[in-house]
Amino acid sequence: MLTIGLDTTVLTVAVPTLAVDLDASNAQLQWFASAYTLVLAAVLLPAGSLGDRFGRKRLLLGALVLFGAASVLCAYAGSAETLIAARAALGLGAAIMMPLSMAVLPVLFPDSRERGRALTIWVTSTAIGLPLGPILGGWLLDHFWWGSIFLINVPLVLVGVLAVALFVPESRGNDSRPTDLPGILLSSAGLLGLTYGFIRIGQDGWSDLGDWGLVAAGFALLALFVVRQRRAAYPLIDLALFRSRGFTLGSGLATVINFAMFGLLFLVPQFLQAVGGATALGTGVRLLPMIGGLLVGTRVGGRLGRVLGSGPLIGTGFVLLTVALGLGAMTTVGTGYGWTATWIALLGMGMGLAMPASMGAAMDALSVERAGSGSAVIQALRQAGGTIGVAVLGTVLSAGYQAGLGGAAAKPISDSVSAGVAVASEKGDVVLLDTVRTAFVNGMNQTLWVCVAFCALAAVIAFWLLPRRPAAPAQPERLPVPGPAPVTESVHAG
Numbered sequence: 001m002l003t004i005g006l007d008t009t010v011l012t013v014a015v016p017t018l019a020v021d022l023d024a025s026n027a028q029l030q031w032f033a034s035a036y037t038l039v040l041a042a043v044l045l046p047a048g049s050l051g052d053r054f055g056r057k058r059l060l061l062g063a064l065v066l067f068g069a070a071s072v073l074c075a076y077a078g079s080a081e082t083l084i085a086a087r088a089a090l091g092l093g094a095a096i097m098m099p100l101s102m103a104v105l106p107v108l109f110p111d112s113r114e115r116g117r118a119l120t121i122w123v124t125s126t127a128i129g130l131p132l133g134p135i136l137g138g139w140l141l142d143h144f145w146w147g148s149i150f151l152i153n154v155p156l157v158l159v160g161v162l163a164v165a166l167f168v169p170e171s172r173g174n175d176s177r178p179t180d181l182p183g184i185l186l187s188s189a190g191l192l193g194l195t196y197g198f199i200r201i202g203q204d205g206w207s208d209l210g211d212w213g214l215v216a217a218g219f220a221l222l223a224l225f226v227v228r229q230r231r232a233a234y235p236l237i238d239l240a241l242f243r244s245r246g247f248t249l250g251s252g253l254a255t256v257i258n259f260a261m262f263g264l265l266f267l268v269p270q271f272l273q274a275v276g277g278a279t280a281l282g283t284g285v286r287l288l289p290m291i292g293g294l295l296v297g298t299r300v301g302g303r304l305g306r307v308l309g310s311g312p313l314i315g316t317g318f319v320l321l322t323v324a325l326g327l328g329a330m331t332t333v334g335t336g337y338g339w340t341a342t343w344i345a346l347l348g349m350g351m352g353l354a355m356p357a358s359m360g361a362a363m364d365a366l367s368v369e370r371a372g373s374g375s376a377v378i379q380a381l382r383q384a385g386g387t388i389g390v391a392v393l394g395t396v397l398s399a400g401y402q403a404g405l406g407g408a409a410a411k412p413i414s415d416s417v418s419a420g421v422a423v424a425s426e427k428g429d430v431v432l433l434d435t436v437r438t439a440f441v442n443g444m445n446q447t448l449w450v451c452v453a454f455c456a457l458a459a460v461i462a463f464w465l466l467p468r469r470p471a472a473p474a475q476p477e478r479l480p481v482p483g484p485a486p487v488t489e490s491v492h493a494g
Helices: 002-022 024-056 056-075 080-103 113-143 151-165 181-204 209-231 240-244 246-273 280-286 288-309 310-328 337-363 366-406 418-426 430-465
Strands: none
Touching: 002 024, 002 080, 002 113, 002 151, 024 056, 024 080, 024 181, 024 280, 024 366, 056 080, 056 151, 080 113, 080 366, 113 280, 113 288, 113 337, 151 366, 181 209, 181 366, 209 240, 240 246, 246 280, 246 288, 246 310, 246 337, 246 366, 246 418, 246 430, 288 310, 288 337, 310 337, 337 366, 366 430, 418 430
16 A cells, blocks of 8 residues: 555656656646556456455455556656556556455454554555655655656565465455446446546636536446446445445545545645745655654544544544644745644644544445455545545636736646746746745635535534444444345354
8 A cells, every 4th residue: 555655646756857758748747647547446346346256365466466567667668658558557456456455454353443453554554655755756866767766666566465475365255246247347437437537627627518528428327337236136336335324424534535635735745846945855855744643643543433433533533634724724925834734734633533433434334255345435435536636626726826817827827836936937027926826825725625614514424423432342334245145154254
């Protein structure tokens, strides 16, 4: 999971170098990131189900090897087309690694308290990788060639392969179920259309009908997928999962946290660089308070969860997220780094309290036999939420930024704050530079207020609908398993 977190953000610092060394166009630069995201979204659901059938350890090992090989191919790509293809292969490996690395946790840790600690480590590993990506990437670019940012995955993959091979037992569902090929095609195509459509909306704005057509097609295919799952004798996912309040609310609240986290990682680096003048490496270093808050939150949350129960713990986490984002929304051009460090540390603490507990509430509803497909549903929701969140927040930011520019809203200044700062600096126009920075901060604050609204609503839902007492250890909620031979054994027996 650390490799996936690193790979999500490490590319951001290398974009200017790749544009020159690979002679990449703007469209190709966008596809360097989008190829990874699209394949990841399209393969998540079938990956979990296939792991349930063919063996999670086997597929997890194969995914790790694929991820390492694709990282090497990225590092030595001689053209933009090769790098795009290699990034797609990385997305395929990550799409299998994400749900199956979570799915083996109930097998390794049948006790709910141990599983909660394992989930905390799982979540922390992902979250730490996100801000560490720009730090490592910036340092490597200062000392080596751009391909080195992908080679950092290789030693982590080697350790992962050895650890999984030695310590993770093989596991799968108990019943032999035919593969739901129509379900795989419908879910993959639906998530692909939905994700790509929102990526385009984030680039083109809300008014492009073609982009909305892609989103509508994605929703239609997913609706057909749900109909197919209700009628199929051997569905790809068990829709009965959503009868569980813990699974539905836990996965939904985890998606909202992803929304807020991606909002932070989308906005704050631009603010630190374009307004604060930080370098790529300096930006990564300035994001470290989020990691500190995250570590504190996960440490405290593990203890509070055993006393308070999931509802109050998750609700408290969302209250912290709401307060942190509200403080961030009060930023001005003259705001010092101390203010930014304070609110992103609070945000990390809120994530540390709420994220493991939300995912734990969802995972406790899964039997061992359905851990793969259930984990894939959780990850698919989180991935879609993060992608849609970036598109929504990006459009809100763009609208606020261009409104703040007023008469200065001409290309390339209106394209992004980075382009605006570059033009103003080249001209030596201090007034234009101040206008661009003020406009961006205005758009950023509006975007953060949107995040505040989502997190405040999530806090109310968590306090109101989730349990207010700690769950009894080693007695997770069980859901019926569809098929000719329902499984009734306990998690320990599984």
